[in-house]
Amino acid sequence: MTDAVPTETPTPVSGTPVVLRAHGYEAAIASVGASLRSLTFDGRDLVVPFAEDEVRPAYRGTTLAPWPNRVVDGIHRFGGEEHQLALTEPNRAHALHGLLSWVSWNILDASDDAVTLTATVPAQAGYPWWLVVSTTYRLDADGLAQTVRATNLSDTPAPWGTGPHPYLVAGPATLNEWTLELPADTVLEVTPDRLAPVGLASVTVDAERFDFREPRVLGAVEIDHAYTGLIRDAGARATVTLTDPLGTGVAMTWDESCPWVQIHTADLPAGPGTPGHRAGLAVEPMTCAPDAFNDGSYDYDTGVIALAPGASSEAGWTISAR
Numbered sequence: 001m002t003d004a005v006p007t008e009t010p011t012p013v014s015g016t017p018v019v020l021r022a023h024g025y026e027a028a029i030a031s032v033g034a035s036l037r038s039l040t041f042d043g044r045d046l047v048v049p050f051a052e053d054e055v056r057p058a059y060r061g062t063t064l065a066p067w068p069n070r071v072v073d074g075i076h077r078f079g080g081e082e083h084q085l086a087l088t089e090p091n092r093a094h095a096l097h098g099l100l101s102w103v104s105w106n107i108l109d110a111s112d113d114a115v116t117l118t119a120t121v122p123a124q125a126g127y128p129w130w131l132v133v134s135t136t137y138r139l140d141a142d143g144l145a146q147t148v149r150a151t152n153l154s155d156t157p158a159p160w161g162t163g164p165h166p167y168l169v170a171g172p173a174t175l176n177e178w179t180l181e182l183p184a185d186t187v188l189e190v191t192p193d194r195l196a197p198v199g200l201a202s203v204t205v206d207a208e209r210f211d212f213r214e215p216r217v218l219g220a221v222e223i224d225h226a227y228t229g230l231i232r233d234a235g236a237r238a239t240v241t242l243t244d245p246l247g248t249g250v251a252m253t254w255d256e257s258c259p260w261v262q263i264h265t266a267d268l269p270a271g272p273g274t275p276g277h278r279a280g281l282a283v284e285p286m287t288c289a290p291d292a293f294n295d296g297s298y299d300y301d302t303g304v305i306a307l308a309p310g311a312s313s314e315a316g317w318t319i320s321a322r
Contacts, residue, residue: 004217012053015104022113022139024322030050033062033101034117034135036166039144042322044251048167048266048280057276059165062101063148065133066121066163068163069226069262069290071095072196074126078159078306085126092194097165099127105135114138129158131307143320150314152307162315163289167280168252168267171244175265175278176219180261182212182239186229188289195224197291202299203227215243218281224264226290232256240283241322249322257315258285259303285317 011070015031026051028037035056038049050057058239074095075086085095105117114136121131130153138145150164169180186308189198203211209221213231230238236256243249254261264282268274305313 002118004075006138013053013055014050016107017052018107018110018138020113020115020137020144023141025144026140027137027139027144028226029115029117029137030061031104031107031117032056032120033059033103034105035063035142036061036137036146036164039166039319041143044248044321045169046170046319046321048169050278053153059097059101059154060164060167060276062097063105063135063146063162064165064197064284065098065100065150065160065162066131067087067098067146067159067161068165068284068286068288069097069146069292070195070290071293072194077296078157078158083126083128083200091163094194095126095198098162100133106152108134113140123154127158129154129156131158143318145316145318147316148315149296149312150307151312152309154247155173155309157294157306157308160305161286161292161303163258163262163284164287164317165251165282165284166319167282168240168242168250168319170242170250171246171248173244173246175281178218178281179215179243180212180218180281181215181239181240181243182227182261183231183240184213184227184229184261185231186227188226188228189224189289195290197289197298201300216240218265222265222267224262224267226260226262226286228260228289230259230261238285242281243246243322250256251320251322252285252317253320254285254315254317258287258317260286260289262286285315286313287313 081159089096104117262284288303
């Protein structure tokens with residue numbers, strides 16, 4: 001008996017690939033996690049990329065749903081019941097970044113400048129609700145826009161939150177040399193070991209580390225914190241901007257659907273020399289705070305959305321060259 005010989009090229013390990021091109025931008029999307037694999041403008045990287053035939057490094061570029069960031073201890077209380085999620089951040093014992101980051105999303109529609117993908121969150125231990133989630137990436141003259149939309153198919157309200165996870169790149173210099181403008185008045189203080197939320201504070205609590213309301217060089221600061229109290233323009237948009245010493249840059253803009261943003265300087269435990277260490281700045285607009293599923297445990301509005309049966313919620317953001 002002869003073994004069958006495959007007649008089709010296997011899907012790359014990052015999932016089904018889609019490449020979008022328009023207005024000088026090129027975006028590569030991978031179906032696993034509906035991930036932004038790369039984004040360039042006139043050939044210049046705007047995010048830290050990864051290879052098509054590479055297992056995505058951690059959560060780089062993925063779409064976070066049905067929650068961004070962490071659920072502390074994987075335990076949340078919603079609708080009068082306690083739920084235990086799988087602990088997917090074992091070194092800190094939290095449930096990290098939702099349930100769809102390692103799912104291969106289905107491609108519904110694709111063109112030269114846009115693609116829509118969809119995935120289902122099935123009812124399961126720790127999250128007993130059915131949701132259908134779709135995301136659209138679209139290139140236009142302003143850059144790469146992504147929208148995420150969720151619909152609750154269950155007969156009871158479901159906790160919901162979303163956000164992206166790109167690592168932005170300003171130019172050829174190191175992250176330490178980039179200038180950051182972050183229009184936020186308030187930072188969420190966390191425990192140093194597990195990054196569990198403690199409470200809100202003014203960014204002036206440690207201005208050298210947290211206060212980038214006026215653009216300044218990042219230097220050696222290490223940040224892995226959520227910010228809120230966002231300062232918005234006349235159109236209610238918030239924008240984080242990174243600039244390289246050569247004058248190139250990248251910006252991320254979003255509307256009031258995301259009152260929070262996580263900033264991470266990509267410091268890895270093994271430190272310098274580790275691939276990806278401080279290679280880019282994670283800028284993650286979020287519809288809700290870290291551990292938002294435990295909203296009742298905090299004295300501030302976490303932004304968790306109680307998605308009613310049959311209801312939908314949408315959020316979006318744009319990455320652009322500067």
